[in-house]
Amino acid sequence: MSQEPSDNPGEPLPILVLNGPNLNALGTRQPDVYGSATLADIVELAERTAADLGLGIRAAQTNHEGQMIDWVHEARGQASGIVINPGGWTHTSVALADALVVPEVPVVEVHISNVAAREPFRHFSYVSPIASAVIAGCGIQGYEFAVRRLASLISHR
Numbered sequence: 012m013s014q015e016p017s018d019n020p021g022e023p024l025p026i027l028v029l030n031g032p033n034l035n036a037l038g039t040r041q042p043d044v045y046g047s048a049t050l051a052d053i054v055e056l057a058e059r060t061a062a063d064l065g066l067g068i069r070a071a072q073t074n075h076e077g078q079m080i081d082w083v084h085e086a087r088g089q090a091s092g093i094v095i096n097p098g099g100w101t102h103t104s105v106a107l108a109d110a111l112v113v114p115e116v117p118v119v120e121v122h123i124s125n126v127a128a129r130e131p132f133r134h135f136s137y138v139s140p141i142a143s144a145v146i147a148g149c150g151i152q153g154y155e156f157a158v159r160r161l162a163s164l165i166s167h168r
């Protein structure tokens with residue numbers, strides 16, 4: 012994902028919508044847990060929600076932790092906030108949590124499923140302590156809520 016300096020000076024910086032490992036398989040991955048919507052549906056919903064609020068998004072998904080960390084670093088000065096579903100890294104990655112404070116923008120953590128109602132290893136998140144908000148168990152609508160919450164946080168900065 013290239014991160015060019017803002018093309019339109021004066022325009023609000025975009026919101027970064029980041030999805031971690033295995034979320035590219037949404038639609039076919041455990042539909043009983045994650046539903047039938049795809050990653051493309053999520054991006055479309057986030058785009059539409061942001062557009063309603065006069066904002067743009069940049070969306071990206073990766074299965075590679077170093078790539079995700081690089082994108083988070085590149086958000087510094089290039090994005091107004093981050094919506095992130097860290098997938099399994101939620102429960103394992105000190106490195107991703109450390110990276111997410113680098114851009115100094117609000118972060119909203121999203122989980123499609125209600126992680127608190129699942130296996131005990133999903134109850135702990137390295138990301139939640141640095142997130143401005145955590146949304147779980149709302150299905151893909153959680154991304155809409157996350158974009159709306161970020162827009163309100165950004166407008167108050």
Ligand SMILES: O=C1C[C@@](O)(C(=O)O)C[C@@H](O)[C@@H]1O
Binds near residue numbers: 034100133
């Ligand atoms: O990959 C995922 C998806 C998830 O973040 C969710 O969106 O519900 C929950 C995580 O525990 C899991 O590893």
